[in-house]
Amino acid sequence: MSAANVIEVRGLRTQFGDHVVHDGLDLDLRRGEILGVVGGSGTGKSVLLRSIVGLIRPRAGSISVLGRDVGALSGAAREALERRWGVMFQDGALFSALTVRENVEVPLRAVPGLADADRRALAGLKVSMAGLPVKACDAFPSELSGGMRKRAGLARALALDPEIVFLDEPTAGLDPIGADAFDRLIVALRDALNLSVFLVTHDLDTLHSCCDRIAVLAEKRVLTSGTMAQMLQIQHPWVHEYFHGPRARAAMSSRRKGD
Amino acid sequence: MQRGIKALTNHQNSDAGHQGDTKGVISVGPPASDDPERSTLTQSRHGDMLELAGSLNVWTLPQMPRRAPPQLSIAMLERLDTAGAWYLARARQQGSRLHGGSAAQASLIDTVAKALPVADDVPAPTPRLRRALAETGRNVIAALIFFRELAEYLGRFLAAFWRGIRHPPQFRLTSLIHHCEQTGLRAVPIVTVMSFLIGVVLAFQGATQLQQFGAEVFVVDLIAISVLRELGILLTAIIVAGRTASALTASIGSMKMREEIDAMRTLGLDPDMVLMLPRILALILMLPILGLLADLSGLLGGAMMSWITLGISPPMFLSRLSDTGVGNVIAGLVKAPVFAVIIGVIGCHAGMKVGKDAESLGRMTSAAVVNAIFAVIVADALFSILFAEIGL
Structure with a gap:
């Protein structure tokens, strides 16, 4: 290769x-x-x-x-x-029972020893880097528009800084x-x-x-x-x-x- | 020269690669693995300067001190990801000075710093007592709204019913028959078997108690009154609430989810006429029939068990039964249409309240079943009081 x-x-x-x-x-x-x-x-x-x-x-x-x-x-x-790697599916494929921030936190939970506050802050950072406003963090996927769901899906795909x-x-x-x-x-x-x-x-x-x-x-x-x-x-x-x-x-x- | 050396790595054996040089201790880790989870970070302290080497990424972030030191050197940092850049950007915001770092790293830190949520955007947490009070208030309001909406849906059903009588062509007979089959015919096996078993249980339990007084023959009255008056119709309503309320919510809810109901409105179809009326009307027509079948099979089960355990022959059972009067059957079956309206309105209302996500469909379906069963039992209790008052 x-x-x-x-x-x-x-x-x-x-x-x-x-x-x-x-x-x-x-x-x-x-x-x-x-x-x-x-x-x-x-x-x-x-x-x-x-x-x-x-x-x-x-x-x-x-x-x-x-x-x-x-x-x-x-x-x-x-x-x-x-x-x-991170995957963004067509409609975001966000977990509907979790808020946007919790969705982004899901992959971050794999990191051993990461403090809860840091995990929350990092998730907020990814959401913000994906171009969503801060208040979108606490919204549920069903409350977002299609474009925002895609951005949230991208934030989750980027949570662990994939290559x-x-x-x-x-x-x-x-x-x-x-x-x-x-x-x-x-x-x-x-x-x-x-x-x-x-x-x-x-x-x-x-x-x-x-x-x-x-x-x-x-x-x-x-x-x-x-x-x-x-x-x-x-x-x-x-x-x-x-x-x-x-x-x-x-x-x-x-x-x-x-x- | 160096006062404290702190070398933290994910892997013990990586300490072997540390070498000294003139400035203090700089670690040269093992050949950098390409797997970020195995990356190592080395921190060496020179006074109030913390020198970082290796990778500062999300996997090594937990090793960093909670409070950033006043001086941070990242000149030896090989890799930096957004999590590491977030730490450095936050440290810089809190007044730490960063030294070194490549242009790419600097631009990553700047990118992250720009994306950092502004502190005052985050709402301050409200006190616990106030939150609890607010939550209670919201729940009370939600309950009141729920009752108001149920009344509204009942009204919409009655209006649709009236419209169906005045303009028969608008009434959907095919749909009504389809739903009669779904809620009525398909429920016959479960309802009759259940009621038969209830009759058996009542006869068996009653027989052992009544035998103590030598009043075995009163087991017929026991079965007749309890099955005809209460259990037959109540248990039928509960089964139908479980079967049909959930089906109503699921079918209407999934149509709501896919905007089919909105499409219906734009095509000039009234969802009340097309969806609600046939479904609730089918329930009103079918529940008394199911209740009657439940009564019959309950009596059959009771008669069979009385014959087996107490030797009360079927003709004796029948003659004894005719003494209890037809009032019990009427008192039972008159409740059926009311239960049917309760189940139908609660099921349709829950279906119309489904949002755009699949989760709300599941939540509303289970809420519809629980609410319908609860409401049926409450209504039954009210009927008992009413019948006692009017002496039926």
């Missing part, structure tokens, strides 16, 4: 019954980069994310995260690895201002904390504004990966349609104006 890669997926095959989702999929995530994973509906973007974090067991192939084979780990070693963060459609369902703020938050956190980010998205603006590299999932594998400029050169019909469609042009021109 190359030292620069924090995730290496090789020859991944996932299937549910007869339905093959991935076949011979290879993917790398380099340290400190934001990788955008795109693909049509049903191409298994979320399945790939779930396979990497070990929620779905692949049929074949290897997945190694931070130099460890995810499938082969068990018990304490697996828990230790899980504490080095890798998985984000599943972080800007889906947010208004353009909120989505833009979230994009900037992801880049700012990556710069401050040196995160590697695995980002599943459909949002072309997000791809333009924060992703260093883009991986396109199609035909049951990573069809191609590279920077935005490289994507624009690809001749594959789906990729071409995706990056040259009317929405893509709008996203690109607004980006140019912004620059």
